[in-house]
Amino acid sequence: MSIEFLAIDTETTGLDSNTDQVIDICLILLDGALNQVDELNVFARPDPHVVVAPGAAKANGYTIEKWAAYDAVDQVELSKRVYEFISKYSGLKLIAHNVPFDQGFLKQIYERHTLPDGLDKKPFGKTVGYHHIDTIPISLFMDHATQGAFRRSYSLANLTKDFGIEHEAAHTARSDIRACLDLLRHHTKIVQGLVPTATISQNSGLFSKIIAKVDSEANTWIFAQGKNAGKTVKTALQEDASYILHVLSFKDLAPEQRTYLEQSYQAHIGIK
Secondary structure: OOOOEEEEEEEEOOOOOOOOOEEEEEEEEEOOOOOEEEEEEEEEOOOOOOOOOHHHHHHHOOOHHHHHHOOOEOHHHHHHHHHHHHOOOOOEEEEEOOHHHHHHHHHHHHHHOOOOOOOOOOOHHHHEEEEEEEHHHHHHHHHHHHOOOOOOOOOHHHHHHHHOOOOOOOOOHHHHHHHHHHHHHHHHHHHHHHOOOOOOOOOOOOHHHHEEEEEOOOOEEEEOOOOOOOOEHHHHHHHOHHHHHHHHOOOOOOHHHHHHHHHHHHHHHHHO
16 A cells, blocks of 8 residues: 555644644544545653743643643654654655644754664655645635635635534644644535546546547548547647647557557658
8 A cells, every 4th residue: 555645733832843843643544535544643741941821821731730731742752753664665745734833843853863873764755745735825816716815814724614524633733633634635526516527447448438430441540539639640640749749648548559659650750
């Protein structure tokens, strides 16, 4: 099973990933269809020198006693668990509600982990790729596309309330990232409803209909579909030879179709 996405939510001591620390994190690995494959949820104690901002504590409910009841680990153990959970993968695409925030803290945790002497550490940029999915701009775009207007707030709590998405324990990492994924799936359904897409299998025969023989004696073939519909293959070659290569990339061309296109293209290149 191919792991493609890493969904993440963090609860922190403040807003600055350079000085603040993660005290609650949930990481969910997903395949390309957004099916969950694995999960890591860790509560962590901040280092003694780190002050938990009052606003952060009010939002996430942090107290020393509560975190002790959660069996919170120290920051060294947190970094170890996170590194071991994701470093075996490459090019993971992040999913989050406000990706830059969570990505900054994830990078801090990942890079803080130290390996035993003699072992090379995998760079963060190799594990987590550049591409990502952020449900804040997606929600903004969906409102603009479907309503032509924007809502009062794009907080995760407000969006889940507006769309009727279950989100009972807001500002806990596990609840927030699950709500974020449900929000993404909600938008995906809307998009699929607005923009119908054909499900094409390798054996559907759809692509094989793009080219057809019209004259067996002269061995004349035309394009029945696509931008060169109605034109012979020879005419299409003269106007845009790259189109033939495009058609040859289709997986379900019949052997006779593929042979004719390949021979026509080779002959055309030879003439030039």
